[in-house]
Amino acid sequence: MTVLFWLVAAALVLFGGWPLLRLLPEAGDWAAAAGEGAALRNSLAVAGGALALALPAGTALGFALVRAPAAAPLVLLPYVTPPYVSTIAWVTLANPTNGWLRALLPVDVYTRGGMAWVLGLHLAPVVALAVRDALRQQDPALVEAARLAGAGRVRAWAAVTLPLLRPSLLAAGGVVFAASLASYGVPAMLGAPAAVPVPTLTTRVVEALDTGFQRGLPLATTLALGLMALGVGAPLLLRALAGGLRTAGARAVRPAPPGAARGAWVGVGVYAAVAVALPWVALLVPSFTDGGRPSLTHWARVLGDARVLDAGLRSALLAGAVASATAVAGGLVAWAAARGGRLARVVGAAGRLGVAVPGSVLGLGLLVAFSQELRIIVLERLTLVVALADGAALLGIAWALRFLPLPLDLLGAAVQGVHPSLEEAARLSGAGPARAVAGVTLPLVARALGSAWLLVFVGAACEVTLSTLLAGPRAPVLGTLLFQLQTYADPRAASVLGVLASAVLVGAVALGGRR
């Protein structure tokens, strides 16, 4: 366990710390950064708004998922759909000129509220899965005891269920906040067209770099430092508020009351109607027209493109590998931190930098640090060439850094809910440290581990920003195809591809869950 922990720490230092160290000397344009107060306010407002939507919606969905587990793929769909693609849908639905919903409501998606809406819907499934796993980990006997002692349903919920949920809620909330803060695609697509433009810190970072790499790098890295401080600090603050509430009991199973599943499905149905059906209709209906006439051109372009299968398989394999690596690494660090390791907490904080750094800065930092080939000559006969930027390796590293905070936070909350006395009992019985963790703690956090794996997998598979910058010429992934279609060839075909990829991913998840 110790050896693995040090390997993870070394990998973080090499692939996360080294690129940052290469870029940090560039930071220092504090004067220009001080003038970005509006961008800072907008970023905080959007992240706060997304949190205000995702937390209650995700909590309700989490309760529903306990009663109706088969609804999980439907709940996951908004997270699986690339935010890039769902933003296109919400522009169709709610632009102030001719948005479809304007006939019913005076909506305008080109606002901070619009950005918070899109991001909140996209990230609510993260909260839902965290709440579901935490509820499954709770012993129903605790609530029963409160009811037997005379507490009403609401009081039992407030006094027993909610405090036990708090670590997971706050951890998921931290992920939502940090991910919203670091989002670029949604604010870029919704901020510039606004009647009163809405710059955010991430769009300002990219605009700084667009003025010229050398000229814009000081401001970009200075703003990125600020984002890192916010993106790491806020989740840590939330974790500190979570407290040290833990359980030490075994988890019993109780049958659900009759009709509970029906109510859960109604709730999921309402959510699905707003977060899935509406956007998908907005994406799919235009995809069957071209120049105002019915046409299958966009579908033919996607289904007839051999690159789609190639990129899709590559994305799935790479995302799967990244999900496994981050689940193991994140779980290990989260366990060590939960058991009081100070160094582990430092490593955990460092591991959260990836989600807080804007994708462009992370990608450019990795290129600056690792774009060169490393040649190792062995016995003057053999040359080993490590060329990370050639294929998909550098992109995999970027994805791992980007998504590591998910398992760190979700597993951290789950492990925190398992009392150390359980492991101590195993150790006293003669089990070694690894066996105690594997035999006692791991089964109790297995669902959280599975959820973390799933969220990393689907998030990485359709990721766009890092893919366009880092995917090697010989290793295109879904994100590069999405970007090419959207930017150059056929935005409606990009919508088709986004919808198809989401459906396939969620279908695979549903099939895997059935087994």
Add this chain to the structure above:
Amino acid sequence: MGGRGAARWVGVGAVALAGALAACRVEWGPPGAAPAEGATGAGPVEVWVYTSVYPEVLKTLEAPLAAAVPGAQVVWFQAGSEKVAARFEAELAGGGSPACVLLTSDPAWLEDLSARGALRPYVSPGALGVDRRWLRPTWAAVRVSVMVLGGPAGGPAAWRDLADPKFRGSFSSGDPMASGTTFTTVAAWEQAFGADFLPALAENGWMAAGGNSAVLARMESGERPHGVVLLENLLAKGLPYTVPVEGAVAVPGPAAIAAGCPQPAAAQAVVDWLFTPEAQALFVAGHMHSPLPGIAPPAGAPPLEALPLLPEPPGFWATLAADGPALKERVRRLRDAR
């Protein structure tokens, strides 16, 4: 450290080493045995091309290029002009880039690279017919894109019409911060119509967001029925266009060879091929104009020499390279001040 601890470290080290080896490429033979540049019988050499040319057009170039230049195995990195520039600059900052040929739509960037000594001087014989405005010792245009007005009849017929209250809130363009062709167009506007033109557009509800495809999407959905968009995008979709009264904006798409290119001879062969009639015909089939005389225009478009164009003052690209960042900042402040 006990025996078991040491064994664990050795085991983990072996796994890590195996993983690292799996990620490596292996070259056999003494390190100095690589064939000299231009040596015969050495097999094709890799030539990395960083380009913003449309993926559909690249697909048509691949096979003929491979047949015409068998000594070069071209590896394409395709992305937007800004992403290509960002990747190349980051690699330079990291110690060097594998890119040999740069093929984007941002001549100002190439002027900047040239001034910094990052381009290899080379003029392809095939480029000698290119208009002198678009020919430099270090780069030459292989294609020309043209920015015009798109939209239904009754829309703006001149660039100045975009400041007319009659068209308030009905038009959009790409984001000059993110789109190289839009950036060139905005710079051309400022040169031609003065410093007050851009604020007048902003006052008139100018939406500058996304790239050319985003402008088209807004035109097709009716959100902004008129657009400042590339002629080639309109021709590809069979949509109507208007050449502005003052003249369209020509945006040359240059090719250049990076100074650090490890295979300059092969890179020169690739660049030479891009100026052949065969390659030029493929660019024209992709709805772009050729910069060379005597080559037919894309279907549905007038010849380049018959197109009225906004005047391009001498030294325009060098000025744009120097003033570009300041112009982008002005546009950003203008936008954020609304």
